[in-house]
Amino acid sequence: MEFSVLCTRVNVLILLLALCSPCKFIQSPVDIGPLNFHQTTNTASLDFGRIIFNSPSAVLRPLSPKEISFLLRILSASSFSKVTVAARGAGHSIHGQAQALDGIVIEMDSMPSSISIHKNVDSGFSYADVSGGTLWIELLEESLKFELAPRSWTDYLYLSIGGTLSNGGISGQTFKHGPQISNVLQLDVVTGKGEQVTCSHTESSELFFAVLGGLGQFGIITRARILLQDAPQKVKWTRAFYDDFDTFTRDQELLVAMPNMVDYVEGFIVLNEQSLHSSSIAFPSHLQFSPEFHSKGSYKVYYCIEFAIHDYQLKNTTVDQVVTEILKKMSYIPSHFYSVEVSYFDFLNRVKLEENSLRSRGLWEVPHPWLNMFVPKSGIKEFKDLLLDNISPSDFEGPVLIYPLLRDKWDANSSVVLPDGEAVVYIVGVLRSANPATCSTQCLTDLLQRHRHVEQAAATNPQIGAKQYLAHHRTQDQWRNHFGRNWDRFAARKVRFDPLSILAPGQGIFPRTYASSHLMSS
Known part of the structure; x- marks a missing residue:
């Protein structure tokens, strides 16, 4: 790095530190010498993907929203700097979405x-007020003390609430209750202008819907x-092959059409013997399931449906009776079905x-070239074929999730596409680990590159028409194509709430602008 560039960055940081004296900044190595930022151990330049490493010039660890507001007001009023800001929750991004190269990361x-926790208040429903950096596992543990729990989840609970609400938040309950952003x-x-706003469906609703699934572009x-519901004590957890x-897909769609009986539906593509022994698709050894992955000179793929039923909703019947009734309508391999009763937690x-298993094998803190796609029902079979043509089933490591969602559970006003x-x-979800x-x-x-090929082919093929979830695109034109007819609304919201494009630079959607140029254009 050239010395002049380093000095400029240090001077900007020093000025920010002087202006933001109440703020608790942690200065990065840039303040003591020209280090190689891509090799820094600073968590702000690291995420779960371990693919992109963008080092910030400073890290802010705020103690209140006022500190975040103060920083963004300073930057919004500045005419000399193009400093950007990214909010970092649990750092579970894949492609550096919560990073800010030469900018400021807010941890x-x-x-x-x-x-x-507010239980059975006057409005007739229960809810939890939670800070944005809180993890979902923490909310679960606290709400269960009141025999309550959120309705919609992500599969992995060690993510921040603000982080998942900025993306969507999906899991096997989404078909029934909608994504997490539909339960706020x-x-x-x-x-991005530093304004502190309380918003809802009826109060400052444009900001409310913009932020939900908004990829951090409009606000922090x-x-x-x-929203909370009564929590069950037990869950009947079932798998069929x-x-x-x-x-497989017909039975999945059957299950999501029975929300009064079924509480959770997901599915997996079972690619190899290793898949069967992972905790993702744990198959009891005593059932002696020995599929022929190599059959008649070709490679055979299996599929698994996972569904669950809560015990609290049943009246005049038992969980086992409900499972029996459901199974009569399904067409799984008769000898390859099992279920177990576990606590809701x-x-x-x-x-x-699965995390513990991967950690024990040294496969947790490794690159994760994940790919997540929304695929219309009419294109799912062709997408499956496209995917299998671009991976090696015999040595693939990690789960491949596949399950249906229902559009009417999503609010079209949100920013999700x-x-x-x-x-x-x-x-x-192609959730592989790169050892x-x-x-x-x-x-x-x-x-x-294979994932990029799959994504582009699935998005441009009219027979598939897929959209990327947790999207990662390289150019604004690609982002325009991603948002399609919603692009103008998305861009207009950006101008309204973050006109200088200060927020979420790691998404690569909008280039940062100067305050002076913004004032001239307005």
């Missing part, structure tokens, strides 16, 4: 983890009011077992 976990009653947001969520894709926290048209949309011991830098690059 939201420094905010006091405030959780306030109110938000406290600091906009500092508090959320989350298939060797035919059409039958253990069911929701099930992916923690779903494929056009169809009532049933599938989510497909450095067997996958070199070139190998990782090849995996990312």
Whole structure:
């Protein structure tokens, strides 16, 4: 790095530190010498993906929303700097979305983890007021003390509430209750202009819907009011296996059409023997399931449906009776079905077992070239074929999730983009781990290129018409195509709430502008 560039960055940082004396900044290595930022151990330049490493010039660990507001007001009024700001929750992004190259990262976990449970208030429903940096696992633990829990989840609970609400938040309950962003009653947001706003469906609603699924582009969520429901004590957790894709998807769609009986539906593509022994698709050894992955000179793929039923909603019947009634309508391999009863907490926290397994094998803190796609029902079979043509089933490591969602559970006013048209949309998640011991830098690059090919082919093929979830695009034109007919609304919201494009630079959607140029254009 040239010395003049380094000095400019240091001077900007020093000025910011002087202006923001109440703020608790942690200065990065840039303040003591020209280090190689891509090699820094600073968590602000690191995320779960371990693919992109953008170092900020400073890290802010705020103790209140006022500090975030003060910083953004300073930057909004500045005519000399193009400093950007990214909010970082649990750091579970894949492609550096919560990073800010040469900018400022706000680490939201420094905010006091405030959780306030309101049970059966005058409005007739229960809710939790939670700070944006709080993890979902923390909310679950606290709400269960009141025999309550949020209705909609992510599979992995060690994510921040503000982070998932900025993307959507989906899991096997989404078909029934909608994504997490459909279960929010109110938000406290600091906009890109530094304004502190309380918003809801009826109060400052444009900001409310913009922020939900807005990829951090319009404001930083500092508090959320989350809708709660009665929590069950136990869950009947069931898995059924298939060797035919059409039958597999037909049964999934059957299950999501029975929300009064079924509480959770997901599915997996079972690619190899290793898949069967992972905790993601744990198959009891005593059932002696020995599928023929190599059959008649070709590679055979299996599929697994996972569904669950809560015990609290049943009247005049038992969970087992409900399962029996459901199974009569399904067409799974008869000998390859099993179920188990577990606590509600253990069911929701099930992916923690997978994390522990991966950590024990040294496969957690490694690159994660993940790909997540929304695929219309009419294109799901062709997308499955496209995906399998671009991965190696025999040595693939990690789960491939595939399950249906229902469009009418999503609010079209939010910023999330779903494929056009169809009532049933599938989510497909290719969640692989790249073991450095067997996958070199070139190998990782090849995996990312394959995923990019799959994403582009699925998005441009009118027979598929897919959209990327947790999207990562390289140019604004690609982002325009991603948002399609919603682009103008998205861009207009950006101008209104973050006119200088200070927020979420890691998404790569809008270039940062100067205050002076903004004033001239207005």
